[in-house]
Amino acid sequence: MRFLAFSLLIPALAFAAGCQSSTQSAGSASVLPLRSLKLYETGVGYFERSGKLAHGETTTLPVPTGHLDDALKTLVVAGDAGGVTLTGVEFSSSLSRGMARALAGLPASGEEPLTYRALLLSLKGAEVEVRTSGKRAETLTGRMIDVLEPLPGAAPTPSPDSGDEKKKKDGKDDEPEAKKPELTLLLVTKNGELRKLDTAHVASVRPTDPSYTTRVGAALDALSVRAAQNQRSLRLLAQSEKPVTLGYLAEAPIWRTTYRLVMAEGGERGTLQGWALIHNDTEESWAKVKVELVNGQPDSFLFPLAAPRYGRRELAEPEERLATVPQLLDTTVDQIWGDNLEEGIIGHGSGTGTGQGYGSGHGRLGGSHKTRAPVVRMGATSVSSSDTLSVGNLAAIAPAEGVEAGALFSYKLAQPLDLRAHGSALVPFLQSSVVTRRISWFSSPGAAARSSIRFVNATRQTLPAGPIALYEAGGFAGEAGLGRLKPTERAFVQFGVDLDVELESVKSELKEAPQRVAFKNDYLVEDFFRSSVRVYEIKNRSRAPRTVYLSLDIV
Template identity: 25%
Template sequence: MLFRTLFVVMNLITFTGTTEAAELVLKRAVLGTGGMGYFEYSAEVTGKEKLTLRARLDQVDDILKSMLILDPAGAGSATLPGKTGAEETFASLPFTSTDLVSMPALISALKGAEIKLAGPRKLEGRILSIQMEMPTAKVAEISMRTRVAVFSGSTIEQFILEEAEGLEFKDARMAQQVETALKALHTAQDRSSRDITIQLAEGGKRTVRVGYVTEAPVWKAAYRLTLPKPGEDSAKLQGWVVLENMTGNPWKDVAVTLSSASPVTFRQALYDPYYVSRPEIAPPVSRVALPRVDPGQNAMGQNVSQLRETAPQLELNKAIASSTTDAPSLQSARQYDEKASSTEARKGDFSQPQKSGNDSEENAAGASFILSQTVSAGSGESLTIPFVDIQLPSQAVTWYQGISRNPWSAMTIKNNGPTSLPAGSATIYEMTEAGPLFSGEAQFPLLPKDDFRLIGFGSDQKVIVDSQHDSTSAITSFKAIRGALHIESRLRQTTTYIIKNGASELRHLVIEQPRETDWQLVEPKADSATIAGPVYRLRLDINAGISKQFKVVMERQVIDAIEIGSLSSERIRALMAAPELDAETKARLAPVMDAARISDEAQAEVTRLEDQREGITTDQERIRENLNSAPQGSNLARLYSQKMVDQEKALDKLNLTLNKARDKLDAAAKTLTERVSSL
């Protein structure tokens, strides 16, 4: 007999034709520079429908954290298969995944289940046993066959499983378990994505939007700048965006908004199951004291195990995902017309570009640019499209930063547009009669609305800048304050720039002069300079074919405080030798120098006498040691005793002289203090 296909017919499960479910279509994308994007799908629905959102597995956490269901009929809900896969499903089923490999394995695992046979003969009962057997000669074409024994009422009947035309589980719960297992295996085979089922509320015909925030490649800005021609004061700026479709699904006529905001973002594993670790508590046990061992019998040694109580406390961060029906907060944007037809591709060259027609707006988080054209791109594809096309006030300049003798060719631009311009790269062109001429590349900085920026793009080989440095110091004043002589000096640093313009046209030069703490710009005047972080920016014009010197003077006031106790005649003499002091000032310092000299001499005398006394004291220690070691009453002992008497007399005389010297030093110090205070 030929082997016939076996169908498992599950009670309560029927396959009937249904109307085609509404499809979610990507309509809007808000791409940010912070590595996140907002993606919004829409569908036309009627009634209480279910929508399916296909998502990459690595995006499910973000979708669970941020998904919005914008349904005029009311709040909806979403379900999806668990991340643990089939293992968790089979843990609650009466069979394993390996039992679904073949029908004999499944029937063997479900012993006792009630089944109904459809043919070739009708049979009902509970599965009793299953046995593999060799076929007879009549069915030699079948290598092995399965004999199933069924208990029906009070009889046991058998059938060959391979000959059965149909088999039905009479227990609806068993049929549902088999279906659940098959679905779990199917889901486990898909390791890259998940289907999220969205259950909508009851309602009429309407448009439902489903949006979420997830990781997305940052969009990149690439600008094209034309240099202003001689006599002109504006430059053409055209910005192109480079973006990628990494959603896993193709885009077709998607309305794209570019956001320059940098919101706070983080990852949170909401799709992973988390369990709270609980302390283990031992069941209550009656603790009865053991009776004393009878010393007349053999002791039965029993170890009483101690109950150990463990209380592991592991903190688990709670995942809080708030939902709202308001518009997403990633970036505000104007409403778009879903029925609008896509705009035709614009024609034209860079020298006379068509207006982009893109809308832009400034908000608290940054700027947003709504592309006038819808975007179509296959999954994994990249594309570039203009997002800004404006004229900006500009001037060609030469920018010296002190890095090399040749300054940068640069241009100043002012953003007089409606929004800030995001950072990106810039390709610089010079418009000639033959067409655009490449001039260089630059990093385009973030340019806020109504602000200026300098953009350098190449070396100006026709201009050479050299510099010379000179430093001077001059005493400006001195005075006594709280027992100290305060000497005020002015430090001056002069940088002389020697500039040669070898070009045939005027150069607008911008020089960057480093700023240092406590140093002030005195030449040129500070109000003629601008500050750019750690530098001053100074501007001057250099006519064609000439050389010019430009001086920059920085000054700093320094106060040197000298305590009167450490004020020496040599220090005063050096101070009086300063060429910037006039004769009158030197005359005022002369009495101070005399007083300092007398004080120095008195201090030297006190130091000399103290050293002499120290020498006698040290010698006395040596004599005492010798006296202790000499025999008592000997001539040597009498000699050391006489020396000690002589040393004591010398010390008494020296102490009198030292006291007089100290008095003289105190008088000299007082005189010095008075003369310093009179300055």
């Protein structure tokens, strides 16, 4: 094991102790390399690590603290039949903010600031070593009784380093340097002395119990603004003579798509390229990782698992109330009975006071209790196995490029990917010929013409939505947005203004011809045939023929 020494540096308060690092040394545990990754458009990724364990070697799974619950919820271990013996997964328990503060003797409220006084108060009753500063410096060992606030209107505390021997340059005596009133420590030393120490004269306070530093460290870990990014290690308790695979789900950046369409001369066909934007937001560089891009919306939710949870039990009271404090601890029988000097003025009184508090709460997945956060109802739904998420299939089957799987479809990158930690990459995942037709689109007569294409998805795969850049022989033609298209589905893509084509309405005629008149339930019913005749004039000022599409309000 590797140990890291640390010290808590706070003005006038210092702690020093050793704490065990959560990272295992390379000699006792190894991290299996990341082999494959599936990225989903719902913001999660399925990570697979594979490798062979040496004899007597264990493996760890590094995940950020914020991803620990997902890893515990979805972790699967795969290997050849009979080749892997798994006994469990070990990891350091997570502490909530309130629990960590309570263990350190700090106020349980997770939002209350961690002040110097709060740290000192957490030492009440503990044995401490106090070192004072100044000319009368000393080291005291005793138990902390209390931390006293300065009284209202208290005089400033003179500095211990100021004295009458100091002279100003003009020969006059220095005035003692005054400081703002500080806290006062009340201690009882090992010799039984009661000492009051102004914190202005205290250089350090060190608890003699080494476990205190560990508890304060846990509280600081929970309160750290980077607590969710701290790396945690899951240690796999397994024995394997053959390669083993670990699969787990974790939050990952959503992969996004961009397209390039190069139109052939005449606009009848084109070549479509699809590019995916991928981000590695982890602390680990990817080396030769097989990446698969999955589009679809599989359900995934957050669920608290890592931190210990406790229930509440009802307090059952005995019929006879018994005190925990002896009756004669600080009194005598005579004091209880009284002097009884005069019958007329003697009063007898007694009183008892009891108090109790009980609180309980519980929740369950699929229950009916209301909570502050959304819950996932499982009672009315059913869950079936998914071939896409099957670790056995993932490890044994190399999926082809562009595979439909129910509501999901995926693209597998042609080459394994190398990507540094916190790096991004734009990688191609599709290149295919598509059927297009160059058109001039009019939304209504008289409107400006739009340069457009009628686009047919001639691939075997669903195309995810994304921006598309169009090119033709002259270079860049325009940009547009492409919606999600299933195979053989058609879309009209507008990418610019067509200045060479105009369309105007020159005639519009509406005719109605009666066909039948009849009485029905004391009503006169007339059936007629309505026809509309519209004449449009199209002007093409270009030298090439154009196909015009007009959007009609009546079909």
